[in-house]
Amino acid sequence: MLLTEEKPKIGQKYVDALRQQFGWSIQEEAWQAPDQVTVTVELNSLPSVVETLYYQHGGWLSVVAGNDERPINGHFALYYVLSVEGDEQAPENKREKCYFVVRTLIPPHQMEFPAVTPRVPAAIWYEREVRDMFGLQPIGLPDERRLVLPDDWPEGLYPLRKDSMDYRYRPEPTTEDETYEFIDVEGEGIVQVPLGPLHITSDEPGHFRLYVDGEHIVDADYRLFYVHRGMEKLAETRMTYDQVTFLADRICGICGYAHNVAYSTSIERALGIAVPERAQYIRTILLEVERLHSHLLNLGLACHFVGFDTGFMQFFRVREKSMKMAELLTGTRKTYGMNLIGGVRRDILKEERTQTLQWIKELRQEVTDLVAMLLETPYIVQRTQDIGRLESKVARDYSPVGPTLRGSGFARDIRVIHPYCAYDRVPWTLTYKDGCDVLARTLIRAEEFFESLSMVERCLDTMPEGPVLTEGFRYKPYAYALGYVEAPRGEDIHWSMLGDNQKLYRWRCRASSYNNWPPLRYMLRGNTISDAPLIVASIDPCYSCTERVTVVDVRKKKAQVVPYKELERYCRERKHSPLK
């Protein structure tokens, strides 16, 4: 008798349930990893399948990847990636958790697919993006505006189609004006307040438009992607697998290493490469070191936005130690450049370990004092409690990630749900709160900071000896898999498909803030305009320099430009409203 080793297939029960419900619409299934399954479904049943997984089997939408597979099988493909976590009423240990990818094929003569957004709101940005990048029309999607492409981008040029354009091509703008149509909110006394395009708490400039009644925000709309860098196209057309790790480092200036690990693990998983134990510990340590500096940055900014600038300076002073830690362990303060496919490039030496442990002790003491000081500041709680509420219901519908979600009562952290690297071997405690407000999100970051310190310590103490890099594997054309990391702001997820020319066929990288922007609108509603910067900062989007704010009085049809600094000042001092 021939013995074949059966790999565990986590998620089989969801596939069976779908087969029972949808019959022949479920066409084929394939496991990329024990807890990763891709199921091809018939095009018209796509919305129902995604909805069933999302609301009946405890699914959360992680990412949607479009792919031009015409050279492979003659079709366009869509991959809806859900983290399916089982019935939310069931006890924690009874739930079967896996990444469930719903794949559907679209024939090139059809170029449309039934939109999932009306059933699952979390898909809204993804379907707008797929329309921009591939020209696939989501039928039934109410929002017909562009998401990623600039408004002056030529019609009918879809960048990610394989036959559309060279990655270096920069088309001439087709119009002089910004033609983006913001939503219309009408009502007695409602004033529009546009912020941006070069603006608010984001590395990327964004154009926000707040609709205010007096001082109260009625609704909000935003236009982002002003600095889309075309990284996916660049990676697919110019770079080799190892080179892309360095590009992934540059997706974000704060959580670049998280992207780097997400990308590397996606390739390693697709090829079934076993990464050495020691390398997994080193990756865990560096991911947590990155969280240290990111959370200190956000805590500092929280101080800044409530007008406690001394606190801001103090947080940034101690943050320097976490930057030095990264420099010591990786050779540079940011863009660590530590990964190759198969492991890491550099080991942690004894002196580096001793020094890191020393700094961790110091940081723990210093930050404990600072956080105590921050919370004793009388107006901190007053300014953040019940501000920027993200109700659990909205959070459930939009699949936000990270502290934004954990602040709304969901104990959802990728490090626990889908453990990667060494997270299943190091004991640690997950933090979540049900305050749903800015305060809850800030406190979660403070608590996670200390948890990260302990995790680095434990990893340094228990990491096994051995090699740090696996070499000598072969790349298999068209193998694909997911890589995921809980970055400081939430889940970063990469879907990679290998090509036949030592380059990626398709690389879909999704940063955590992508899932946190759509529900922001609901967090802004009902708050005063002076809290807007505070609320935006509480989802911790990459922060950057800001420009100005335009105030438009709809009733008087008059626009007034207010420098952003003025709004920020108003947020801190709450005196002398710029709107008066």
Place this chain on the structure above:
Amino acid sequence: MVLKLIREVLKVGQATLPYPFTPVELAPGFRGKPEYDPQQCIACAACTIACPPNALTMHTDLEQGVRTWSLFYGRCIFCARCEEVCPTGAIKLGHDFELASFSREDLTIRAEFRLAACNLCGAYFASAKELEHVLALLDQAGLPPEDAANRKALLRACPECRRKMDLPRVKPLVQEAFNGRV
């Protein structure tokens, strides 16, 4: 609260450095400007293939028999992949990070290498230093003298001539494989 804060501020004192008037302390493994030693370089192009941002490039002029290696610091991301893949240790990352300059040209370094000509047809085909390096490696390999001599003769020819030289050896094998139908 305020008193505690003031105490903390006084305890810390000055946290910033008067940089650039005092140097910044760097970690021992800090990755700074790549330092290049043209004496060691054999122009094999391993670094230019590995370099993620294409800061390292190589241009081969087959007419003149010259290969130009160049490094543009303006594109460099200090990842040290070049150092990792270099077979001769010709490029190593130092600690220098203050590279600001008024001219683009100051950020570029170049080195020119002679190409070796094929000993049969005379066409340029590979960097002369690379060829010397490989021949020297063969001496170290401890092959039987006749085998080593054959290999060396092969290496001194360009790929095209090498193929022709190999023909008498390969022909019987091919004929055997196709049962004499070739």
